[in-house]
Amino acid sequence: MRVTIREPRPSDAEAHRAAVLRSVALLSPWNPVDPDGFHELLRQQGPSLRTYLIINDEDGGIVGKCNVANIVRARFRNATLGYDSYLPYTGTGRMSEGMRLIVDRCFAPYPDGLGLHRLEINVQPDNSRSIAMAKRLGFRHEGFSPRMLWINDAWRDHERFALTAEEWPGLES
């Protein structure tokens, strides 16, 4: 393991801004890019949104960010994962290592983990790197959702991937 995960804090704002600015060309075709949105993201943290940063152990740099969003509890215990990786760590396998830790955390029982049962990843059909990530993590292709999310000024179709806790390696019970 070359990375750790942790929740974001206000002192990460400048490093996050620099990471996003370095990575605009990578991110902007697929996700909204807002280098100055970090404090707003911190403010939104709560029962329906938890963000994790993936940190490179060697130098403390931010490898990537994952929003565990749309958290619903009760009978659903479901959330949606949205993620970005940042240069210079993109394509080094570190993002995948961090995402495995985040999935672990999502499925781990409350209060150490989020106690979720099902995770969803929605990816635009042409986003092959993100589809590769979903498959690498063991997510199943569940279906196709036309006009699902408003991204870059249009309603974009998405492929829907999902994973339940029973399918996740290493989870006890």
Ligand SMILES: CC(C)(COP(=O)(O)OP(=O)(O)OC[C@H]1O[C@@H](n2cnc3c(N)ncnc32)[C@H](O)[C@@H]1OP(=O)(O)O)[C@@H](O)C(=O)NCCC(=O)NCCS
């Ligand atoms: C999708 C995204 C998060 C993937 O991140 P990433 O940084 O490429 O992830 P990783 O480095 O963990 O991916 C592993 C890749 O690195 C390669 N790699 C290099 N060194 C590696 C190592 N030591 N260990 C494992 N993999 C390694 C793997 O072969 C793999 O390449 P492949 O996809 O061609 O098979 C990133 O491309 C991104 O941020 N895209 C823009 C935003 C986006 O699309 N977000 C998702 C919206 S749904």
